[in-house]
Amino acid sequence: MDANANEKILAKDVMKTEVISVSPETTVKEVARLMIENKISAFPVVNKYNEIVGVISENDLISKIVKPHEPGLMTYLFHAALASSNEVLEYRKAMTRWNAQTAEDAMTSPAICVSPDDTIEKVGKVMLDDKVKRVFVAEEGHLLGVISRSVFVELLLRD
Known part of the structure; x- marks a missing residue:
């Protein structure tokens, strides 16, 4: 496909x-069921106003199964007192x-989003830079x- 043609394709x-x-209130088990039923690896999480507040993916669900590695006691005590350790903060998040x-x-959160008027070139750059499989419009x-990686494969087949 001609590179100049990509500049004309918008999200x-x-x-x-x-x-x-x-929704934010959807249970993790329900999310897992929806993933299996729909063969989709991630969903946007939207509030009652249809605003995107995050994304929940298979990777996020792996975090439900794999218990986080606890920082060493000295690291935890020293940095927890200062509240400045990335290791401790990451552990709490995990x-x-x-x-x-x-x-x-x-x-x-936040979910990676693009504008409807962004070019497909910009969308692809966002996906590559942020290492994501999909972006939400x-x-x-x-x-x-939503735009997933398969859109780019389909674009290769266009004349």
Whole structure:
């Protein structure tokens, strides 16, 4: 496909608009069931105003199974007192995910989003730079659609 043609393709031209989403209150078990039933590896988490507040993926659910590695006692005591240790902060975040019962507790936030008027070139760069499999298309925080890696494979087949 011609590189100049990519500059004319916008996110809104290739996004999928039928997006399954979950609410922050959706249970982790329900998220897992939806993933299996729909063969989808992640969902946007949206509030009652259809604003994207995060994303919950298979990777987030792995965190429910694998207990986080606890920092050493001295590291924890020293840095917990100062509240400055990345290791301690990451451990606390991982423990929240490990104990998560809802999408809100297990999700990654913020979700990676693009504008409907962003070029496919920019969308691809965002996906590569942020190492994500999908981006959500949003306008003023409201979910409009999703673009996954398969869109780029399909674009290769266009004339």
